[in-house]
Amino acid sequence: MKKLLLGNEAIARGVYEAGATVAAAYPGTPSTEITENIAKYDEIYSEWAPNEKVALEVAIGASIGGARAACAMKHVGLNVAADPLFTASYTGVNGGLVIFVADDPGMHSSQNEQDTRILARGAKVPVLEPSDSSECKEFTKAAFKISEEFDTPVIVRLTTRVSHSQGMVEFAERENYQLKPYEKNVSKYVMMPGMAKRRHPVVEERTLKLAEFAETSHLNRIEWGDKKVGIITSGITYEYAKEVFGNASYLKLGMVHPLSQKLIKDFAKEVETLYVIEELDPVIEEYCLQLGLKVIGKSKLPLVGEYSANLLREKLLGEKVEKTNEITEEAPVRPPVLCPGCPHRATFYVLKKLKLNVSGDIGCYTLGALAPLESVDTTICMGASVGVAHGMEKARGKDMARKTVAVIGDSTFIHSGITGLIDIVYNKGTSTVIILDNSITGMTGHQQNPTTGFTIKGEPTRQVDLLKLCQAVGIDRVRVCDPFDLVGFEKVVKEEIAADEPSVIIAQRPCALLKHVKYGPVLTINQDKCTKCRMCMRLGCPAIVDRGDHIEINATQCVGCDLCPKVCKFNAIEKAGGQNE
Amino acid sequence: MSNLNIMIVGVGGQGTLLASRILGDVALSSGLDVKVSEVHGMAQRGGSVVTYVKMGEKVYSPVIEKNEADIILCFEKLEALRWIDHAKKDATIVINNQRIDPMPVIIGKAKYPEDIINKIKADYNNVVDVPALDLAKKCGNTKSVNVVMIGVMAQHSQIKKDVWVKAIEKTVKPQFLEVNLKAFEAGFNYVAGK
Numbered sequence: 223m224k225k226l227l228l229g230n231e232a233i234a235r236g237v238y239e240a241g242a243t244v245a246a247a248y249p250g251t252p253s254t255e256i257t258e259n260i261a262k263y264d265e266i267y268s269e270w271a272p273n274e275k276v277a278l279e280v281a282i283g284a285s286i287g288g289a290r291a292a293c294a295m296k297h298v299g300l301n302v303a304a305d306p307l308f309t310a311s312y313t314g315v316n317g318g319l320v321i322f323v324a325d326d327p328g329m330h331s332s333q334n335e336q337d338t339r340i341l342a343r344g345a346k347v348p349v350l351e352p353s354d355s356s357e358c359k360e361f362t363k364a365a366f367k368i369s370e371e372f373d374t375p376v377i378v379r380l381t382t383r384v385s386h387s388q389g390m391v392e393f394a395e396r397e398n399y400q401l402k403p404y405e406k407n408v409s410k411y412v413m414m415p416g417m418a419k420r421r422h423p424v425v426e427e428r429t430l431k432l433a434e435f436a437e438t439s440h441l442n443r444i445e446w447g448d449k450k451v452g453i454i455t456s457g458i459t460y461e462y463a464k465e466v467f468g469n470a471s472y473l474k475l476g477m478v479h480p481l482s483q484k485l486i487k488d489f490a491k492e493v494e495t496l497y498v499i500e501e502l503d504p505v506i507e508e509y510c511l512q513l514g515l516k517v518i519g520k521s522k523l524p525l526v527g528e529y530s531a532n533l534l535r536e537k538l539l540g541e542k543v544e545k546t547n548e549i550t551e552e553a554p555v556r557p558p559v560l561c562p563g564c565p566h567r568a569t570f571y572v573l574k575k576l577k578l579n580v581s582g583d584i585g586c587y588t589l590g591a592l593a594p595l596e597s598v599d600t601t602i603c604m605g606a607s608v609g610v611a612h613g614m615e616k617a618r619g620k621d622m623a624r625k626t627v628a629v630i631g632d633s634t635f636i637h638s639g640i641t642g643l644i645d646i647v648y649n650k651g652t653s654t655v656i657i658l659d660n661s662i663t664g665m666t667g668h669q670q671n672p673t674t675g676f677t678i679k680g681e682p683t684r685q686v687d688l689l690k691l692c693q694a695v696g697i698d699r700v701r702v703c704d705p706f707d708l709v710g711f712e713k714v715v716k717e718e719i720a721a722d723e724p725s726v727i728i729a730q731r732p733c734a735l736l737k738h739v740k741y742g743p744v745l746t747i748n749q750d751k752c753t754k755c756r757m758c759m760r761l762g763c764p765a766i767v768d769r770g771d772h773i774e775i776n777a778t779q780c781v782g783c784d785l786c787p788k789v790c791k792f793n794a795i796e797k798a799g800g801q802n803e
Numbered sequence: 804m805s806n807l808n809i810m811i812v813g814v815g816g817q818g819t820l821l822a823s824r825i826l827g828d829v830a831l832s833s834g835l836d837v838k839v840s841e842v843h844g845m846a847q848r849g850g851s852v853v854t855y856v857k858m859g860e861k862v863y864s865p866v867i868e869k870n871e872a873d874i875i876l877c878f879e880k881l882e883a884l885r886w887i888d889h890a891k892k893d894a895t896i897v898i899n900n901q902r903i904d905p906m907p908v909i910i911g912k913a914k915y916p917e918d919i920i921n922k923i924k925a926d927y928n929n930v931v932d933v934p935a936l937d938l939a940k941k942c943g944n945t946k947s948v949n950v951v952m953i954g955v956m957a958q959h960s961q962i963k964k965d966v967w968v969k970a971i972e973k974t975v976k977p978q979f980l981e982v983n984l985k986a987f988e989a990g991f992n993y994v995a996g997k
Contacts, residue, residue, distance in 0.1 A: 224831075225831075226827045226828070226830075226831050226837055226839065228841070251843055252843060254843075255843075330842065331843070354838070354865075383840060383865060383866070386840065386841045386842065386843055387838055387839065387840040387841070387865035388827055388837070388838065388839040388840075388841070389837070389838050389839075389862075389865070390831070390836060390837060458864075461863040461864045461865070462863075462864050462866075464863040464864075465863050465864045530864070530866055530868055531864050531866070531868060532868045532869060543868065543869045543870060545869065545870070545888045546870055546888075546892055547887060547888065547890075547892075547926040547927070548925075548926055549884070549887055549888075549922055549923065549926055551884065551916050551922065553881050553882075553884045553885035553916065554881070554905055554907050554908055554913035554914070554915070554916075555851075555905065555907060555913075556814065556849075556850055556851040556881070556882075556885075556905035556906075557850060557905070557906060557907075558815065558848040558849055558850035559848060559849040559850070559906050560848070560849075561816070561848060561849060586848060589848065592906065593906065593907075593910055593912070594906075594910045665848075667843070759909070759910065762906065762909075762910070764849050764903075764904075764906065764909065766909070767904050767908075767909055768909060768910070768911055776903070776904075778901075778903075778936065778945050779903070
């Protein structure tokens with residue numbers, strides 16, 4: 223059977239066909255659908271872990287326990303999971319252990335565009351890189367085999383274009399994989415200095431063996447064509463190169479770490495001009511340069527952003543694709559926005575009104591940095607809002623804490639905000655942390671998390687009580703409040719930032735996109751009452767539109783959340799009837 | 804044979820992903836190689852979204868670039884303008900005449916361009932202007948704009964109607980099937996200018 227699958231769905235199918243039985247992950251674009259789809263298979267235990275570090279530890283445990291185990295994350299997630307990764311590289315595996323890491327060249331949905339191959343090289347684990355959905359599945363199965371054969375975790379590196387493109391995938395049966403026996407093996411699995419010293423040489427030797435394997439592995443292939451031009455490439459850039467260079471010769475690398483010296487040298491020898499085409503960092507190129515090969519790569523191609531066929535045409539061949547129409551008008555940009563009905567809108571409206579410094583975090587609410595809300599001052603990484611607020615206070619004194627808050631989502635708080643909060647308590651900070659509790663992991667498309675009361679498979683489970691959790695780490699001032707109660711919420715924020723001790727405000731209101739959230743009816747502006755004071759425009763709601771001579775509500779966008787009537791002093795916003803789901 | 808390149812452009816939340824899934828399914832039934840490239844994550848939140856559908860004997864890059872699209876389904880006028888450079892000169896361009904203001908326009912920092920559809924018509928011969936939102940409303944659900952657009956496209960395609968209907972049946976949730984089939988018919992039977 224052939225099906226059209228996203229790269230991420232194909233990975234999930236590969237995990238299934240490989241006979242894996244445990245999968246753990248933390249959601250992150252563009253990796254999320256891997257685990258969402260794995261969870262659809264009853265045969266595989268799947269979970270959303272609180273963060274990538276825990277997810278990888280669970281997968282390591284499952285591997286040591288004898289199962290084939292999978293773990294998925296976005297590129298920055300691997301930073302969080304780097305600690306277990308670097309040492310799991312030493313311990314090796316029992317059942318196959320494969321880590322799927324999705325990079326985001328072009329930063330469609332990320333805070334940086336780091337290249338996973340760099341971290342993987344540091345951890346000394348092999349990296350496979352598929353180019354399309356079909357390879358996603360095949361490489362996944364190969365990765366489990368390599369993991370077991372070479373006693374190593376294996377990373378399958380993806381990029382946004384591969385993860386989020388659908389291609390044809392041929393299905394196969396699931397392997398009947400039997401759990402490997404579990405045996406206590408202290409010298410392999412207890413990494414204290416004495417044992418680790420003996421494991422490190424094993425790792426170095428393994429890398430050499432893997433490079434030897436790379437020489438003949440079917441994962442790497444040469445496509446001989448015209449030998450005037452030779453191209454070394456991998457992943458999505460192979461597809462772009464094929465569009466541009468057609469019948470040239472290709473060394474398509476499926477295994478991008480370690481690299482095979484012989485394979486590359488043999489290929490280079492045969493071709494006149496040698497290009498290395500890879501997005502982000504010059505990993506393959508630098509290796510070629512070390513080998514003394516003359517290659518064209520980053521001297522012409524950018525280190526930043528996503529590549530495309532046209533980019534290769536322009537940078538490598540000097541062919542610029544011209545536009546063929548006479549239309550000169552520029553389309554204004556359309557940045558992402560907080561959805562109509564979003565609970566965060568109310569929070570940021572209040573924070574802006576109070577002119578507070580806001581250390582922000584990763585999630586939908588990062589959009590609170592954009593006009594007109596423009597509340598957020600900083601966004602660094604998952605959980606950073608809390609430590610950053612504390613650091614600002616320690617740099618500038620308690621007065622700073624009187625006008626600063628940290629904002630962090632429920633899932634992000636569990637991911638790595640809680641440790642920052644413990645730091646504030648322990649080190650006598652007085653910051654105010656606002657947990658934006660919208661009852662779901664929003665930005666990545668509604669995943670359950672430890673605060674929602676449901677598992678990835680939708681089973682009810684014990685719910686982390688945020689109130690008790692904050693109290694337990696030593697926060698005496700914990701307030702729970704609905705941000706849509708603008709007056710009450712503002713009062714609470716003022717009280718808590720004024721307090722000379724740390725405090726937490728749990729701003730509770732569910733994501734407007736959750737099925738059980740029913741607003742409505744749609745609102746309309748009574749033009750007879752409207753004075754065009756534009757207070758409602760300060761909410762930055764995409765449903766409220768300034769037409770110049772009047773303000774109106776776009777009935778197809780409005781969800782009837784009833785926030786805007788609360789900022790209208792003239793009672794001009796009324797219910798129109800009709801409803802949007 | 805060269806590839807058939809179709810783009811779907813619109814605003815996050817308009818249901819472009821579902822439209823691309825239907826289109827992908829139709830493409831698959833053609834027996835050709837197919838690739839569909841989507842946008843997920845942050846950009847989806849009310850931002851500009853684009854999906855590429857490519858089919859042919861062998862498809863390499865999943866991305867459609869400047870002057871390469873045979874068909875562009877534009878779910879919103881401004882998005883039509885944004886992506887028009889991707890159209891071939893003889894491309895079929897289906898434009899939903901809906902206007903959704905982006906935040907810079909909403910807050911008065913930019914102007915929504917005027918007369919977009921006529922400007923595009925001046926340069927391209929095969930432009931179909933569709934009141935997809937009105938048609939969707941008549942079918943009973945404004946969310947079915949995406950399937951109305953698919954209907955209009957089906958009318959202009961060589962592919963048999965029942966292939967499209969089957970793809971819709973496979974792709975949409977059962978509880979929304981009836982309204983979506985109605986929406987498809989509305990698009991399929993839509994005659995420009997009426």
